[in-house]
Structure formats: structure tokens, C-alpha cells
Amino acid sequence: MTATCGGVTKTVTVAVHSLDIQINNTTATNDDLVVLNSTHPAQQFNVGCQVRLLGPSVGNVTVVLSNPDGRLRFPNAANTTVSLNLDAGGAFSAFQISGNAASAAIGDAVIHFALTNGSEITTKNVTVVSFDTAAVPLTQGGNYGFTGGTRYEPAGNQPAVSFTSSARIRPAGVDCSAPQLTNLRMAIMQETSIKLINTTWDTPTVSWTAAATTGTTITVPTTTRRTVTYTAAVVQPVNDGLAGASPLYDKSATALTPATGCAGAGTAASNDAPSHTANPTFSQTFQNSAGVAVGTVIWNNRVNTTRVQHFRTFCVVFDQTNPPPAALFFSLREAIWDINLDSAAAAAQHATVNADAPASANPATGIQSNNAPLATTDNPVGAATTTFTK
Amino acid sequence: MSDSDILAATPEQHLHDLRAVYDMGNLHLDPAAKVGDHPWSVVRLTPDPHSGSETSVGVARNIETGELVEVGTGKPVAAGTAVQPGTIEEGSWALITRIGALRGKQHGRYKWIKPTDYHDRKLEPDDIYRPFAKGGIVLCRHNPQVEGTAQFDAVSLLPPGWETDVQPAFDALQKNKALSKTPTSAAGKASLQPMLANDNPIISSIAFRSLVELGSLDSKTFQQSLSRTTNYRRAVFMYVALVHAPAAEPSTIEPALTQAVQSTTRPPDSRSAALAFTAAALFHPNSPQSRTLSVNLLSALRGSAPSVAGQRTASPATQKPDPYIEELLKIAQVP
Numbered sequence: 001m002t003a004t005c006g007g008v009t010k011t012v013t014v015a016v017h018s019l020d021i022q023i024n025n026t027t028a029t030n031d032d033l034v035v036l037n038s039t040h041p042a043q044q045f046n047v048g049c050q051v052r053l054l055g056p057s058v059g060n061v062t063v064v065l066s067n068p069d070g071r072l073r074f075p076n077a078a079n080t081t082v083s084l085n086l087d088a089g090g091a092f093s094a095f096q097i098s099g100n101a102a103s104a105a106i107g108d109a110v111i112h113f114a115l116t117n118g119s120e121i122t123t124k125n126v127t128v129v130s131f132d133t134a135a136v137p138l139t140q141g142g143n144y145g146f147t148g149g150t151r152y153e154p155a156g157n158q159p160a161v162s163f164t165s166s167a168r169i170r171p172a173g174v175d176c177s178a179p180q181l182t183n184l185r186m187a188i189m190q191e192t193s194i195k196l197i198n199t200t201w202d203t204p205t206v207s208w209t210a211a212a213t214t215g216t217t218i219t220v221p222t223t224t225r226r227t228v229t230y231t232a233a234v235v236q237p238v239n240d241g242l243a244g245a246s247p248l249y250d251k252s253a254t255a256l257t258p259a260t261g262c263a264g265a266g267t268a269a270s271n272d273a274p275s276h277t278a279n280p281t282f283s284q285t286f287q288n289s290a291g292v293a294v295g296t297v298i299w300n301n302r303v304n305t306t307r308v309q310h311f312r313t314f315c316v317v318f319d320q321t322n323p324p325p326a327a328l329f330f331s332l333r334e335a336i337w338d339i340n341l342d343s344a345a346a347a348a349q350h351a352t353v354n355a356d357a358p359a360s361a362n363p364a365t366g367i368q369s370n371n372a373p374l375a376t377t378d379n380p381v382g383a384a385t386t387t388f389t390k
Numbered sequence: 391m392s393d394s395d396i397l398a399a400t401p402e403q404h405l406h407d408l409r410a411v412y413d414m415g416n417l418h419l420d421p422a423a424k425v426g427d428h429p430w431s432v433v434r435l436t437p438d439p440h441s442g443s444e445t446s447v448g449v450a451r452n453i454e455t456g457e458l459v460e461v462g463t464g465k466p467v468a469a470g471t472a473v474q475p476g477t478i479e480e481g482s483w484a485l486i487t488r489i490g491a492l493r494g495k496q497h498g499r500y501k502w503i504k505p506t507d508y509h510d511r512k513l514e515p516d517d518i519y520r521p522f523a524k525g526g527i528v529l530c531r532h533n534p535q536v537e538g539t540a541q542f543d544a545v546s547l548l549p550p551g552w553e554t555d556v557q558p559a560f561d562a563l564q565k566n567k568a569l570s571k572t573p574t575s576a577a578g579k580a581s582l583q584p585m586l587a588n589d590n591p592i593i594s595s596i597a598f599r600s601l602v603e604l605g606s607l608d609s610k611t612f613q614q615s616l617s618r619t620t621n622y623r624r625a626v627f628m629y630v631a632l633v634h635a636p637a638a639e640p641s642t643i644e645p646a647l648t649q650a651v652q653s654t655t656r657p658p659d660s661r662s663a664a665l666a667f668t669a670a671a672l673f674h675p676n677s678p679q680s681r682t683l684s685v686n687l688l689s690a691l692r693g694s695a696p697s698v699a700g701q702r703t704a705s706p707a708t709q710k711p712d713p714y715i716e717e718l719l720k721i722a723q724v725p
């Protein structure tokens with residue numbers, strides 16, 4: 001550009017830059033979004049982007065990307081800006097964004113593109129998607145009892161606890177069919193710990209075999225107890241869920257629903273009914289030092305069966321993309337419930353449930369409780385013994 | 391017809407009967423299938439007193455040292471060592487019928503220890519009633535030459551009186567392909583209709599389930615079938631309708647079942663209905679439609695069941711409840 005003033009003529013070169021900016025590496029704008037970083041577990045959902053110079057350029061151009069409102073990072077926590085050297089020939093330069101703070105409205109996370117001298121070239125509007133009004137309410141189920149005389153479970157084969165999981169996607173109007181969102185579902189995760197089952201029997205009697213000679217004596221504890229719990233090798237809490245659902249509690253269609261605000265929105269629902277076998281009698285074979293069985297002692301009366309177990313149920317957002325992405329889930333809320341059951345107690349036995357609260361821990365993953373190894377041990381209860389003599 | 395009078399059942403028998411209704415409602419017999427050395431048999435099981443007892447697999451206690459030892463070797467098991475929990479099933483069996491192979495052992499013993507699973511799992515028929523621990527007459531594939539659990543395969547508990555119907559049922563299944571393989575043609579389906587009234591409860595139950603599963607049973611035929619059946623067969627029909635009807639067809643079964651409950655005047659019919667609805671509610675908790683309907687029907691039954699002693703009285707409050715039905719309502723958790 002040439003200008004003359006007072007007989008003085010000056011010529012300067014003015015560079016005009018035009019940028020092609022693609023969030024999620026597409027020209028579409030409905031996917032100009034990124035999911036807010038999660039806390040449990042701490043992870044970010046980086047979105048790949050690219051930018052290039054449009055038109056001929058006399059040389060490469062360095063641009064600085066920034067987001068003054070702080071909703072975005074490029075992509076890690078410390079990356080509040082990023083510099084890109086754009087190719088004069090128009091090749092794309094890649095960058096990534098992550099969601100640092102939730103958007104209040106569509107497109108309110110603005111990326112500023114500026115030259116190194118600070119002069120702004122252009123901006124790009126992006127949305128940081130988040131979830132609010134998350135809830136995982138628990139409902140106490142039925143009272144425990146023996147079904148069929150041996151199975152200790154909520155009577156009528158009903159749930160001990162029912163739970164739902166729901167949340168609303170924000171900001172309103174976000175396109176849930178965008179690739180970053182289309183596979184996200186409200187889901188349920190659960191972890192458990194303790195799992196201590198005791199069953200106690202008394203009133204022993206003996207049944208001698210033909211090999212038992214007169215005078216053969218067997219002394220047994222009058223009361224015996226079988227204890228079942230996780231082996232010491234099991235790291236607690238343990239992921240808990242139905243077969244094939246890991247890391248979720250339940251992968252059925254009713255337990256995986258789009259968030260409120262998306263098409264087909266619903267409340268993910270499932271339930272749990274911890275139960276175990278407590279046979280009415282307990283038997284043990286007795287043999288002599290020659291290895292010959294001389295009798296079987298039967299403890300004929302089941303005194304009680306008890307069970308203590310702790311549970312934490314999570315409202316999670318689950319990415320059901322196949323193959324599974326690295327950031328598979330994140331937790332929004334949690335609710336704790338317990339069982340502390342005694343089949344001989346006079347009062348009705350049932351689970352105790354608590355109100356939900358913000359997630360305070362990462363849901364356990366790894367081996368499911370139903371696959372975690374258990375240790376079974378038998379021990380006398382008290383010092384009383386009973387002696388049988390043939 | 392050998393279906394026993396359900397009124398003869400004691401209240402303690404309700405678990406046996408629940409299991410039997412479940413097993414008959416899900417019975418699959420294919421006489422053309424190769425059975426090898428496990429011919430279909432009807433066997434009476436008489437468990438030993440300690441059958442069903444909790445125990446430890448492979449260990450015993452030494453009477454002199456008091457130590458836990460390995461059964462086979464007598465080697466001491468280190469104190470504190472975890473044991474493998476199991477349930478003893480032991481007793482004697484006596485043959486009633488062997489299909490197609492009359493010779494062979496007529497009676498014998500069974501003995502094994504089934505591992506006890508302390509992991510959470512869904513309720514299984516054995517949780518309600520274990521034939522090898524509590525006894526009964528079972529239809530199974532049986533090889534008396536084999537030791538352990540492999541001696542018995544495909545075990546189904548028979549309702550009282552049905553044991554004499556097994557051989558005729560196999561004969562009919564061999565003759566009629568529509569009965570042994572679910573028919574696809576209209577003619578095949580039509581050939582099942584007359585079998586609903588067959589004297590043999592096994593034949594009629596299989597025909598009924600095929601028609602229900604095919605969605606070929608209209609409400610009127612269902613009602614007529616119910617009106618002709620009593621006792622355990624009626625229970626099996628109702629159970630099958632509840633759990634095997636296609637999900638899209640509640641309009642077929644619900645009115646007929648509701649009508650059956652509302653019009654019940656005979657005590658045995660109330661017992662049949664209670665058995666069927668309890669079996670559906672208990673064994674199929676994840677089928678919300680059938681469970682909800684079953685529980686609703688049980689609730690209706692509680693209000694309308696005639697007393698065991700006789701006909702419906704003016705006020706349900708003055709009726710003496712049938713203890714057999716009360717046990718079923720209790721197990722199904724119907725208030």
C-alpha cells in the first residue's frame with residue numbers, strides 16, 4: 001500500500017490473513033464442542049482440531065491461540081495458550097482443546113487467534129459441554145428371609161436396593177448427535193467392600209460308619225461357624241456388577257440411557273439383591289489315622305446367617321463407543337448403602353440406604369466382586385464341646 | 391389322566407410343587423435326540439438325612455488329632471487354610487420307567503458334593519427345591535453306571551402322579567413331529583390345538599407351550615383350555631401363559647387369567663393359580679410384565695380364594711385361609 005502526504009510518499013506492506021479453523025477436524029459446526037474435564041477420575045476429553053492459512057502467503061505465519069474466559073485449555077491444565085506456525089502453503093496445523101470450565105451458553109468458549117504482536121486475526125466459538133442435576137437416588141427394597149429354606153435374600157426374589165442414575169446435559173440446545181456426545185450414556189457403577197458372611201450351626205449329632213469300633217470317640221465344638229469373605233489378595237473396594245457389564249453395574253438397555261436434553265433421554269435404572277446360600281445343616285466327616293471314615297457329625301440347627309457388606313453406587317456418564325475409548329466413564333454422584341443382616345434378629349432385616357452426594361472417589365474397576373476369590377474357613381464358636389462315643 | 395388332586399398336597403409341599411410347575415413349564419423333550427448311554431428315565435429319589443447339608447470338599451477331621459486332613463491321603467491341612475465349601479447330595483434312587491431301555495440297574499445310590507457358590511447370583515430352581523436333597527420323582531437322563539453328578543442329566547421334577555404319563559408322552563412325541571419340534575406351518579399349529587385337551591398332562595402342557603410361544607393361542611381358546619384343566623396341569627398352563635407368551639400379547643392372557651381368578655369357586659383351582667403365579671413371580675423377576683401381572687393376580691387371589699373346607703363365603707374375613715396358598719403368598723411376598 002502506498003500513501004502520499006505533504007509530498008512524502010511511503011509504501012508499506014499489509015499482510016491480510018484468513019484462517020480455516022476446524023474444531024474436531026471437521027467443517028461442521030455442531031461438533032464445535034468439548035466435554036468438560038472430569039474429576040472422578042481426573043481426565044480430559046481432548047478434541048483434535050486443525051487450522052490453516054487460506055490463500056497465498058508470503059511466508060509461514062505464527063499464531064497464538066488463547067481463551068481469555070478460561071473455559072478451554074490447549075489441552076493440558078498449564079496450556080492456557082498455544083503457538084502454531086502455520087504453513088505458507090496452506091497445510092493444516094493440529095492443536096487440541098480440552099474443557100476446563102463449563103459453558104453457560106452455546107459457543108461461549110471463544111478461541112482467539114492472534115499474531116505474535118498481539119493483533120487478533122479471528123476468533124472461533126466453542127462449547128464446553130457439562131452435566132448438571134445429576135442424581136443417583138437409592139430405594140430400600142424388601143426384607144430378607146430364606147427362600148426355599150436355603151437362600152438368604154430379599155423375600156420374593158426382590159431387590160434389596162433399587163437405584164437410578166440421571167443427569168442433564170448443558171448448555172441447553174447442545175447437539176447430542178455430535179460425535180463427541182452421541183455415544184455418551186447415563187449409567188450406573190458400583191463398588192463393594194467387606195463382604196463378610198457367617199453361618200452358624202449347633203446341636204450336633206453323629207452317624208457312625210461300619211468302620212467305627214466300640215469305644216470310638218469324636219469330640220466336636222458344640223457350635224460351629226463357617227465364615228466366607230474376600231481373600232487377602234483382593235484389593236477393596238471391588239468393582240461390582242452383573243456378568244458381562246464391567247466396568248458398569250448393568251449394561252442392559254434400561255441401565256444405559258441418554259442424558260436429559262438428548263433425544264431418547266431417560267433414567268438409567270437397575271437394582272441389587274445380595275444373597276447367599278445358608279444350608280440348614282452342617283456336616284463334617286471324621287476319620288481315623290488310617291484314613292478310614294468312622295462317622296459323620298451333623299450340626300442340625302442353623303442358628304443364624306449374618307452378612308455385612310458395604311456398597312457405593314455411582315451415577316456415571318459412560319462412553320459406549322466401540323472400541324472403548326481411553327476415557328471410558330466419569331462419575332457425577334454417589335450414594336452409599338450397607339447391609340448388616342442377621343437372619344435370627346427379631347427386627348426386619350434390610351439394606352440401609354443413604355442420600356446421594358457429589359462423587360468423592362473414582363469408582364473401582366478391575367475384577368468384579370462376583371469373580372473375586374473368596375476364602376471359606378470353619379471355626380468353633382465358644383469353648384463348649386460335645387463328645388460322642390460309640 | 392393321572393394328575394393328582396392338588397388338594398392332597400400338604401402346605402410343606404408347596405416348594406416341591408413350585409419347582410415341579412417350573413420344570414414342567416420349561417420341559418423340552420426330543421425323542422429323536424441321541425441319548426447315548428443316558429436314556430430318559432423316571433426315577434424316585436430318596437435322600438439320606440444329611441443330604442442338603444453344608445460341608446467342605448475333600449477334607450475330614452482326624453478323630454485322634456482333631457486336625458483337618460485331606461480325605462484321600464490323611465495329610466494334615468495347615469491351620470487357617472481355606473476350605474472349599476460344598477453341599478452334600480447323597481441318597482438312593484429307584485427306577486420307575488426307563489424309556490427304550492428296560493434292562494439295567496433298577497436301583498442304586500447317588501453321592502456327590504456340589505460346590506457352594508457364595509457369590510451373588512440369580513435365584514435358581516435348586517434354591518427353591520433340590521430333588522437330590524429333599525426327594526421326589528424326577529424325569530432325567532440317567533446312566534446308573536456313572537458315578538457322581540454325571541449319573542443324572544437334564545433333571546426335571548415331576549408333579550405328583552405325572553410319572554405314569556412319561557412313557558405315553560414319549561410315544562406321542564415320537565409319532566407327532568408337531569409336538570416334538572415347534573411347528574411352523576399352519577397345519578402343524580392346527581394339529582396342536584386338539585392336544586390341549588389330551589388326557590396326558592405332559593403332552594397337553596408341551597402342546598400348550600408351543601402354541602403360546604408361537605403366539606397362536608387366542609384368548610377364547612386359552613379360556614376354554616383353562617376351564618377344562620385342573621390341578622397341576624392347570625398350574626403349568628397358567629405359568630406357561632405368564633412367562634412364555636410373546637411380550638406383545640398381554641391382551642390374550644391377562645383377561646383370561648383375571649377371569650380365571652375371579653370365577654374361581656373350587657379350592658384346587660385356587661391352589662393351581664397360586665402355584666402358577668408364584669412360580670412366575672419368583673423365577674422371572676426380570677420380566678416386569680409377567681411379574682407385575684403375577685403379583686396382581688396373587689393379590690386378587692388372596693381376596694377371592696375359597697376356603698379349603700368348601701365354597702366361597704360371604705365375607706373373605708370369615709374364611710379360613712388355605713395354608714398351602716398362604717405359604718405361596720408368603721414366598722412371593724404378596725401382603
